[in-house]
Amino acid sequence: MNRCKTYHFFLIFLSGLAAVLLTGCDSSESPERINIAQALSSGSDLGCYSIAQKPANIRLPEDSGAHEAFQTEWWYYTGNLRTQNHQLFGFQLTFFRRALSCKPLKKGSKWRTRQLYFAHLGLTDVSNAKFYSMQRMNRESIGIAGSQAVPFKVWVDDWKVIQTGDTMRLSASESPVALDLFFSHFSQPIFQGNQGLSRKGPNLSNSSYYYSIPRIKTRGVITIGTQPFEIEGFTWLDHEWSTSAMSKDVSGWDWFSAHLDDGRDLMVCRIRNKNGEANGYGFGSLFFPDGSYEILEEQDFTIRPLNKWESQVTKKKYPHKWLITLPEKGIELYATPLVPNQEHTHSFTYWEGAARFKGDKIQGLGYIELTGY
Template structure:
């Protein structure tokens, strides 16, 4: 999913349900590699239609870098914070979503190269921090005739000429363009995949099947070019990747979520996501993960952090009020952070409305100064997701 939690705004990862809200209806017509394998408890169960995430199961790489078409919903989420040698800052998002309109059967797949129950869509944004300008873009395509798709070996996800593609083991190239902005970036893995939740099994509700399989690849060194208008910038920085797949819905009364992905300047990383209820509280399954600079992980229970909203921003487009400044405390990590959005208006008004943008934090960890850059995703502020989904 890409959230942070506890209070009324934190939900990280993938940002799981976000993609579900985006999926078009049936009427629409038109790495790094890790060589490790994680074992777990049980196999998934399958409904009459789609496979569901019922319990922990093995995640294997590079196989699970690719698509899982038997699950209804899936996304590959890239967000990053970049800057030039002169210190000019940018943020970016490049996300590929897959939604199955019907279960994929041999009859459907074999019927025609143009016939597919899989729909892909992609969101591409650039945040120009210096000019306080946000550039959001969206594309859709069916998985047919090579127009869009995903594969494991070699790893590739694409929608027309927007793509994430392995160019050598441990390196992925991202490419996307629009009339006003372009991105060409090479990501290099520095840490192995992080299994979110219980060995990659991430609960989103108490009901059976309201869960996803979810991993992240954090602190990826990123080098490349951003073009804004007629200006080209050589940039470096760090990228966070989330990959999540599921067949699920939010529990009744869950109106949205807040998701934080923060990459700290000591090489560690923090993900928090809070599934918000109508009264502003977060659900019991809200959670987080801390990743040390050497890849060790700690799960952060929703009772183990406190996030206070210090300011908000009002969208003149959707009329939603989004948190824009936060204070985060996680006593078990001896961590305290204060941060804000680097551009107030990073709201996407595309096929769905949500806020996802670059943020910056400063604070202390074990009484030593620390800083972080990252992304926050906030959904359900313009439209309740338990109604949309």
Template sequence: MRERKFIVLAIVLLAFLIIFWRQTFTFSMLTPPAEDGSFGQILSRDEEENFAHALKPRKFSFPADHGAHNRYRTEWWYFTGNLKNPYGRKFGYELTFFRFALKADTPPSKSVWRNNQLYMAHFTVTDVEENHFYTDERFSRTGNNLAGTSNKKYQVWLHDWSASSLDNSDFPLRLQAKGPEFAIDLILKARKDLVLQGEQGLSRKSEKPGNASYYYSYPRLTTEGSINIGDNKFSVMGDSWMDREWSTSSLSDEQAGWDWFALQFADNSELMFYRLRRKDGQQDSNSSGSVILADSSKITLRKQDVKIKVLDTWKSPHSHSIYPSKWHLSIPGQNLEVDVIPLINDQELNVSYRYWEGAVSVKGIKNGKSISGQGYVELTGYK
């Protein structure tokens, strides 16, 4: 779902690396776009023949598939979560690692610095009580072990930011990251099974063959550890969500952005839905998602199954972009009607590529009874 953002992040990173290492590349296709509307043009170029494509369902193999898939152009490891300290103080966090391949083939070189893989990472903490949003960003090439993954265990890192299993099994998983004013040190344990999104893990983004990703999630990860803000350390507990995707092909030229919902309900069910928005203002027919039941079984959702109404908006004082800030989400087939509300409005990341991603609360009715929940929402392509 996040191909556009990763390409633009990679573009900025490439410019930095050219200056820093003074190596010669040919990047004529990677000139930063002047505005959001040109993202689709960059992503629809045909200079990707040597990359692998997500064309049909595949057999997943773990722990190998937790590691990098370098033959695909883009890849990401996405962690988000809602946490509380013992006194009920609320926090949200995001820790995300991105991989981007300059070329499909690794260039021959004796230098440990020269390779075709670049990594980027975003780290945020939402302090609800103080109405403050902390962000940080890092990037590096994989050379000299500065960033990378393992195919023998769940492990991805960029400098000292990392997500790494504590033993030979996938979980417990430890997340560590430290920014200028804030840090996390968290232990995640899988409360529910892994879920293959889309068609047995193949998530189609448009009608064109290959415009798809391989996508799986851990929708409910029991989380405990600490959050540091300034000189204050908070012991916290709660739940996290992990998304994994890799792909090569772009979204279509007609798609302007997306609204991505990852919601965890108090009845131990979850909802993932991405609403692709078209440039003509309509919802794209390839919008998709799933309901994950308490027993980890999945119900696939199509565009027509989910109705989303924007109830309010928020204008960023930083970028002046206008984002939705409250939604009514309805799934008639699941007897579900809920309102989704940001814990604070200002959860906009002003990094290499501007977007909104933040912690939300959920309240509504399911099967005629009150239900509550929490989650994360990501918004891209808003101006």
């Protein structure tokens, strides 16, 4: 899967929960009976999941909800927002769905489920160089987490995005931060790759179904502690689903999105093999103000890291500045995080945060995601 994302660490972690959640809360099932080795293996039922192998006829809003025939899915919201006095904030709210089995559930407890949802909330307070990171996790059963297409809704507990008419509302809070955002004026979608089929590796099954809505007008209130900030800006949405997107020799990826001041929106992603080199299946897109777009392949752009930043928590070393070039488009941008430390350190660790993109005659704000370091 991917928005360049497979999250191998996340999948192993969730597989370890499968034996518990599939049995529900029946008292007849004892934790001592869980076969950890079996739970951490790939399982014998992977063959009954659907696989992204041919171009998709993605239709919206019908495909905005869950695709439970596939093993993994996410709805990814990232945005750069500012107050009237130009105080900058970045935010990320991601909802993940993980199918724990593709086999029918046995009758019994209403707590039994085949679907686990979890969410990451990130908020970057640029003026104070502060990054807040939170996580939620819950099962789909009895409505405490889930997603639906029409009207659109995705939620984990009280973290949610809900459609009402032509507007969507994103709300999530956990002390000391709260987001209450309203989305309107959605750009046309980008169907990434080949009509929504996004290749990530040499095998046909190394693919996901993937669309983006690159520019969503956003307004609302961010609260930190007791201080509210009225903000506005733009949000980027990625929705992606798959079963087996990444090959075994992939170590991670570097993903970049940018809202450029000239009205264009850029996304590029480099997938890295274990030797640190690009695997040849990098991808991207360039969206234009008139709603048209171009799909990019790895030969259309270069991503060159320039220096590094070391986490004081995990001791991981991440690239900290990049030069991104699209020679045929005349684009050369330096991408720099607005705050160095935007690292998530939950069930699995990755870096994702707000960034500035700046060139000779072009600039913008966006987001960067780094995994596998």
